[in-house]
Amino acid sequence: MTLDLVMFMLSAVVAVFGATMMILQRNPVASVLYMIVSLVAQAVLYVQLGALFLGAVLIIVYSGAILVLFLFVIMLLNLRGREDFGAPRDRMSRSSKAVLSILFVAELAMVVRSGLAGSPFARSTRVGVMSLTDDSFGSVADVASTLFQRYLYPFELTSILLLAAIVGAVVMARRDRPGDRLEGEPTLEYADPENEEVAG
Amino acid sequence: MISISAYLVVAAVIFGIGTIGVLLSRNLIVVFMSVELMLNAANLVLIAFSRALNVVDGQVFVFLVLTVAAAEAAVGLAMVITLFRNKNTINIDRFSMLKG
Numbered sequence: 001m002t003l004d005l006v007m008f009m010l011s012a013v014v015a016v017f018g019a020t021m022m023i024l025q026r027n028p029v030a031s032v033l034y035m036i037v038s039l040v041a042q043a044v045l046y047v048q049l050g051a052l053f054l055g056a057v058l059i060i061v062y063s064g065a066i067l068v069l070f071l072f073v074i075m076l077l078n079l080r081g082r083e084d085f086g087a088p089r090d091r092m093s094r095s096s097k098a099v100l101s102i103l104f105v106a107e108l109a110m111v112v113r114s115g116l117a118g119s120p121f122a123r124s125t126r127v128g129v130m131s132l133t134d135d136s137f138g139s140v141a142d143v144a145s146t147l148f149q150r151y152l153y154p155f156e157l158t159s160i161l162l163l164a165a166i167v168g169a170v171v172m173a174r175r176d177r178p179g180d181r182l183e184g185e186p187t188l189e190y191a192d193p194e195n196e197e198v199a200g
Numbered sequence: 201m202i203s204i205s206a207y208l209v210v211a212a213v214i215f216g217i218g219t220i221g222v223l224l225s226r227n228l229i230v231v232f233m234s235v236e237l238m239l240n241a242a243n244l245v246l247i248a249f250s251r252a253l254n255v256v257d258g259q260v261f262v263f264l265v266l267t268v269a270a271a272e273a274a275v276g277l278a279m280v281i282t283l284f285r286n287k288n289t290i291n292i293d294r295f296s297m298l299k300g
Contacts, residue, residue, distance in 0.1 A: 008202050012210045019214050019237055023221035028229045035233050038214075042240055045207065049251040051259050054243075054266075061266060066236070066273045073277045074229060077284050094224065101223045105216035112205075112212045137251070138259060146256045147263065158267045165271035173278035175285070 008048060015041035028074045035070075036063045050138035207248040215241035228283065228290040232276055239269050 018038025025031040039062055046055035136142055147155055214237060221234030243262045250258025280290065287294055 005202060008206065012206075015210065016213050016217065019217040019221075022237070023217060023225055023230060023234060025230075026227075028227055031227075031230050031233060035237070038237070039240065042214075042244060045210065045244060046247055048202075049207065049247045051247045051250070051262070054247065054259055054262050057263070057266060058240075061270065062240075066270055069273060069277060070229065070233065073280060076281065077290065079290065097223045098220075101216075101220040104219050108212050108216050112208055137254065138256065142256050143259050143263070147260050150257070151260050151264075154264060158264060161268065161271050165274050169274040169278040172275070173281045 004048065007044065011041040011044035011048075014038070015045065028079065029071065032067050032070050032074065036067055039063045039067070052138050053140045053143050054138075204248050204252045208245060211241045211244040211248070214238075214244070226292050228280055228292050228295075231292060232273075232280065236269060236273065239265060 015038050018034045018036075018041060022031045022034040022038065025034060039058060043055040043058040046052075046058060218234045218238035218241060221237065222231055225231050225234065243265055246258040246262050246265075250256060250262075283295060284290055
């Protein structure tokens, strides 16, 4: 067994373990931390596949910024003791959801198996784990020249997307103060029929 | 040398776990993170094929997907805050007003 294979197995197992624990945790803070574990392992897989730059971006931007934003929101909501939801009261039962998800995973496994059997990417395609010195594939210069030449316009368009996201997030998360709205302007507040049932 | 199918299988497993999380979890934040997990599984597939075909375009797509994921996280978390403010819970069973 080569070192590459050992690293692959290790990070694959850690990535799947982190993902599994993430959805099993009751405490959302623990979920976020397990997600970070999974993402770091996935970053190792990225680097193995030659995506050095994206591996760094995954750790810096994803686990560094996005998941900290998740943590920040969890702290902001201050859920203390309200993570336990009690018995589900949904009409679609938990078991039917479980059956549905198992069916989906089985379908995914079949697609992967049958797709690999007939494709040119079948087991003959071996992905070279990169050596950091003699291979410029996936380096910052390599990615940047493609990004800023061939994909310049899509890249510039993402700036509009980010601007829209910033404005949207601020508008939605803002707390309404009296006087913010015009006379007769509808508010976002809505009645809660379930709470009214409990009250009546 | 590791076969590309090994990476695809890992991505499929992670995607499946994300699906299970979306369907089974009742915590709005965990559901949201499961969606992010599914995005990451798709990114892993893109990077694996980018390596197999030896073109860097797949990595550019992943870069753009990460940008979209960041925008989505910002808007989605704003929605989580608004929902929590109105309902005082993040249990998704309680967000059933459109069920009719």
